Amino acid sequence: MPTSHDPHSAERGTKPERSAKSKYKRILLKLSGEALMGEHDFGIDPKVLDRMALEIGQLVGIGVQVGIVVGGGNLFRGAALNEAGMDRVTGDHMGMLATVMNALAMRDALERSNIRSRVMSAIPMSGVVEHYDRRTGIRYLTSGDVVLFSAGTGNPFFTTDSAACLRGIEIDADVVVKATKVDGVYDKDPVKHADAVKYEHLTYDEVLDQKLGVMDLTAICLVRDHDMPVRVFDMNKPGALLNLVVGGKEGTLIDRG
């Protein structure tokens, strides 16, 4: 893994010319599993997948390289299974397998929209998906394919937010974009507090000091240590993803300030 966001890396040199409209050449998009449920309580809503495919296609259309880490919270979460009595590591393995299912569903939606895409898994799953390999993943991105990085980090006790930050740093993305159910980071949970105030910008240390529950500590520490900017935005707002990629003000930016 590169120790910093190196503008002189070989991979960066091979990227195609940035579109005049796009602020970024390569992004890592984190899609939460719960967002894929749509109006349902469990599972995957094909309508949400199709809408996401459309929005991702718009990015590909303006020349942005898109890596995606999908969550699994719409199917299984290790911590919740553990609370119900299951062994935690077994639960986490189930959670990671859930992310593979979501990635397969997302690839299917992308391919139906004629967007070339690949699924790689941190857990080897021969015959179903390719095993994750950083250099191969970067080659796919450089050739214009969308790459879905599934099975999280491959290890229990981590989250897909940490996986998104890890893969974002590994593939030398310009930014990690976290798509979620709220339109940014607030001074407190906006779902629970009607008077919560939204931030347009935060430093990594402000997120850590104020314990803002938008990403787990491991993920925030990782992006801070590798100076990787993160933008948190509302994935239910149509057009928000494209808008932020072309430099519009969407959600909250977290960086070193």
Ligand SMILES: Nc1ncnc2c1ncn2[C@@H]1O[C@H](COP(=O)(O)OP(=O)(O)O)[C@@H](O)[C@H]1O
């Ligand atoms: N300070 C905060 N700012 C924004 N959202 C927050 C904050 N604290 C807690 N949250 C909650 O975090 C959720 C988003 O985190 P996310 O990781 O996408 O959700 P999940 O854990 O369900 O996948 C929001 O739905 C919101 O309720």
Ligand SMILES: O=c1ccn([C@@H]2O[C@H](COP(=O)(O)OP(=O)(O)O)[C@@H](O)[C@H]2O)c(=O)[nH]1
């Ligand atoms: O590196 C990882 C990533 C995920 N998980 C498991 O997979 C579940 C689904 O991921 P997550 O909760 O991050 O999904 P999201 O909230 O984004 O839908 C987690 O609860 C964990 O049980 C894990 O064990 N290791």
